[in-house]
Amino acid sequence: MSNVLIIVEQAGGKPKKATLAGITFGQQVAQKSGGQVHFLIIGPGASAAASEVAGYGAAKTYVVEGAAFENYLVEACTPAVVTAAKACNASIVAGAATSTTKDLLPRVAARLDAAMASDVTAVVDAKTFKRPMWAGNVTATVELTSNIKVCSVRVAEFDAPAKGGATTATEKLDIAVDAGAMKAKFVGRKEVKSTRPDATTADIVVSGGRGVKSAEGFKIVEQLADSLGAGIGASRAICDAGWVPNDLQIGQTGKIVAPNLYIALGISGAIQHLAGMKSSKTIVAINKDPEAPIFTVADYGLVGDITVEVPQLIEKIKQSR
Amino acid sequence: MKILVTVKRVEDYEVKIKVKPDGSGIVTDQMKYVVNPFDEIAVEEALRVRDAAGSGEVVVTTIGVADAQQQLRTALAMGADRGVHVLADGNVDPMMAAKAFKKVIEAEKPDLVILGKQAIDDDQGQVGAMLAELLGWGQGTFASKEDSLESDAEKSKQPALKIANGRCEVVREVDGGLETLSLAMPCIVTTELRLNLPRYASLPGIMKAKKKPLQEMKLAELVPGAEARVKVVKLEPPKERKAGIKVPDVATLFDKLHNEAKVI
Numbered sequence: 001m002s003n004v005l006i007i008v009e010q011a012g013g014k015p016k017k018a019t020l021a022g023i024t025f026g027q028q029v030a031q032k033s034g035g036q037v038h039f040l041i042i043g044p045g046a047s048a049a050a051s052e053v054a055g056y057g058a059a060k061t062y063v064v065e066g067a068a069f070e071n072y073l074v075e076a077c078t079p080a081v082v083t084a085a086k087a088c089n090a091s092i093v094a095g096a097a098t099s100t101t102k103d104l105l106p107r108v109a110a111r112l113d114a115a116m117a118s119d120v121t122a123v124v125d126a127k128t129f130k131r132p133m134w135a136g137n138v139t140a141t142v143e144l145t146s147n148i149k150v151c152s153v154r155v156a157e158f159d160a161p162a163k164g165g166a167t168t169a170t171e172k173l174d175i176a177v178d179a180g181a182m183k184a185k186f187v188g189r190k191e192v193k194s195t196r197p198d199a200t201t202a203d204i205v206v207s208g209g210r211g212v213k214s215a216e217g218f219k220i221v222e223q224l225a226d227s228l229g230a231g232i233g234a235s236r237a238i239c240d241a242g243w244v245p246n247d248l249q250i251g252q253t254g255k256i257v258a259p260n261l262y263i264a265l266g267i268s269g270a271i272q273h274l275a276g277m278k279s280s281k282t283i284v285a286i287n288k289d290p291e292a293p294i295f296t297v298a299d300y301g302l303v304g305d306i307t308v309e310v311p312q313l314i315e316k317i318k319q320s321r
Numbered sequence: 322m323k324i325l326v327t328v329k330r331v332e333d334y335e336v337k338i339k340v341k342p343d344g345s346g347i348v349t350d351q352m353k354y355v356v357n358p359f360d361e362i363a364v365e366e367a368l369r370v371r372d373a374a375g376s377g378e379v380v381v382t383t384i385g386v387a388d389a390q391q392q393l394r395t396a397l398a399m400g401a402d403r404g405v406h407v408l409a410d411g412n413v414d415p416m417m418a419a420k421a422f423k424k425v426i427e428a429e430k431p432d433l434v435i436l437g438k439q440a441i442d443d444d445q446g447q448v449g450a451m452l453a454e455l456l457g458w459g460q461g462t463f464a465s466k467e468d469s470l471e472s473d474a475e476k477s478k479q480p481a482l483k484i485a486n487g488r489c490e491v492v493r494e495v496d497g498g499l500e501t502l503s504l505a506m507p508c509i510v511t512t513e514l515r516l517n518l519p520r521y522a523s524l525p526g527i528m529k530a531k532k533k534p535l536q537e538m539k540l541a542e543l544v545p546g547a548e549a550r551v552k553v554v555k556l557e558p559p560k561e562r563k564a565g566i567k568v569p570d571v572a573t574l575f576d577k578l579h580n581e582a583k584v585i
């Protein structure tokens with residue numbers, strides 16, 4: 001029997017949507033192993049968030065609150081995760097792959113002397129998982145042979161979790177943090193404010209590449225996205241160029257998305273970009289080069305200039321609404 | 322200022338990787354190997370930090386087969402001073418790598434250690450944070466900068482890491498924006514793509530690199546008894562998408578999306 005501890009991320013007392021993939025993973029592992037799922041929620045607002053995930057069949061939700069956890073510094077969060085893992089006798093510790101867990105989970109793994117699988121896409125059994133390697137050109141089946149195992153979970157590959165079971169009890173854990181002894185100090189954060197849905201969980205994503213020509217040219221991507229209520233994304237090339245915020249990058253080394261509809265505008269379709277979006281249900285590409293590799297994964301390809309085609313498409317969409 | 326940088330030998334990112342029919346590995350005939358792109362960025366940053374400090378040493382280290390020496394030489398040709406090659410055959414998982422690097426670090430005592438955020442072969446993205454924990458150091462993962470790679474600041478090759486009074490300030494790329502941490506040194510930094518544009522090795526650099534010192538040791542001696550606990554059971558090609566169609570115009574595209582795929 002292996003118990004599972006799932007890190008549930010929250011913001012302002014609400015569980016983050018991406019985090020639900022981790023819960024689904026936990027349910028799948030528990031089903032295969034006969035163990036129980038436990039949740040851990042850290043940071044100001046954790047108690048409120050706990051009540052929102054109470055219906056997902058966890059045996060217990062551990063809550064760690066306090067100002068020391070406000071910025072999710074790993075030196076504060078690692079002991080919190082390890083304490084919760086011990087409390088529920090977890091043999092697997094996991095969470096949806098986000099920038100927070102990518103920073104935290106390997107550190108937790110090292111403290112637990114656990115082997116770790118990153119970006120898990122499927123559960124084979126309680127110790128065997130599938131995950132992509134070489135920019136998604138290879139799917140590996142890996143077995144973790146350590147006693148405790150750590151996984152991060154690819155959000156795009158797990159459906160929303162099922163509700164069920166009794167309402168989850170919560171337990172507060174007191175984790176002492178000596179802020180003065182911490183090696184890292186939080187200095188500040190510059191948030192990219194957006195009213196659009198987050199690309200990793202959006203139903204539709206519209207992305208732009210170097211074909212938009214400039215920061216100004218990216219507006220066409222935003223306009224199409226807004227006509228569809230979609231999230232936005234970008235290729236590495238235009239993040240590097242500073243035309244759009246880095247946080248929009250989709251691909252092997254950026255965000256991984258798998259929306260119902262992905263629309264690539266002026267993106268050539270390099271392997272590294274495809275690695276981040278080719279699990280999308282329907283893919284549309286508009287590119288003026290008929291040989292662009294993006295067309296090899298597109299369900300519907302349109303050869304043309306985005307400055308000509310996209311305004312027409314927006315018009316069509318507006319007419320239909 | 323002494324900086325240690327990890328450099329991994331990986332398959333060239335421009336090559337399409339294919340799985341062997343029996344699933345035991347990837348096809349490596351005529352494979353071209355390169356320095357992991359994130360590690361090139363790490364080397365570049367280390368050189369800038371050293372040069373801005375006016376003195377110091379950049380030590381590059383790798384764990385891998387005998388031929389991984391080529392990647393150390395590439396880093397030396399870029400301008401690093403010295404190499405440490407930890408010889409290893411077979412599967413080295415991230416925790417093994419972190420344990421071996423810890424040993425190298427205990428011997429070298431650097432002020433700063435820079436790794437890539439991920440190796441583009443295993444795509445694990447684990448070693449940096451594991452190493453920070455094993456050493457009890459602070460970590461600044463996904464180091465980036467506010468200026469774009471086409472900015473004047475980048476053209477003048479200033480380091481993005483700000484080092485002063487025994488602390489290293491790191492701008493990190495996180496979901497939803499940028500975050501800044503100040504780390505007590507020594508510390509661990511892992512590189513994001515936007516930290517810098519790495520230089521190419523010059524011809525004189527390549528000539529000089531041949532004579533730079535390179536120390537060899539064995540993984541089995543550094544971490545006796547360590548074995549990979551991420552066991553690769555099998556590899557397979559990913560599911561291919563079925564080929565789509567080209568549509569002649571926006572009207573057809575809209576019709577397909579609305580009536581066939583029913584996604585808008």
Ligand SMILES: Cc1cc2nc3c(=O)[nH]c(=O)nc-3n(C[C@H](O)[C@H](O)[C@H](O)COP(=O)(O)OP(=O)(O)OC[C@H]3O[C@@H](n4cnc5c(N)ncnc54)[C@H](O)[C@@H]3O)c2cc1C
Pocket residue numbers: 208209210211212234235236237238249250251252253254255265266267268269270271272273276286287288289292304305306307334358359441
């Ligand atoms: C280690 C590493 C990691 C990487 N990670 C990522 C990643 O995570 N994500 C990522 O995206 N990339 C990544 N890359 C970069 C990747 O290899 C490509 O360089 C990048 O994706 C190219 O971006 P692009 O398609 O916008 O630009 P380009 O390749 O320059 O393509 C521009 C396209 O726009 C088309 N076009 C131009 N004008 C128009 C027009 N008016 N109308 C219509 N079409 C037009 C052109 O035909 C062309 O196909 C990575 C690379 C490396 C080495």
Ligand SMILES: Nc1ncnc2c1ncn2[C@@H]1O[C@H](COP(=O)(O)O)[C@@H](O)[C@H]1O
Pocket residue numbers: 327328329330357359360382383384385413415418435436437438439440441443444445446447448449
């Ligand atoms: N065998 C290795 N040799 C040198 N550096 C390595 C090795 N394995 C991992 N690294 C470093 O650790 C980083 C992250 O690797 P990974 O966690 O495997 O994705 C890489 O960018 C390298 O800097």
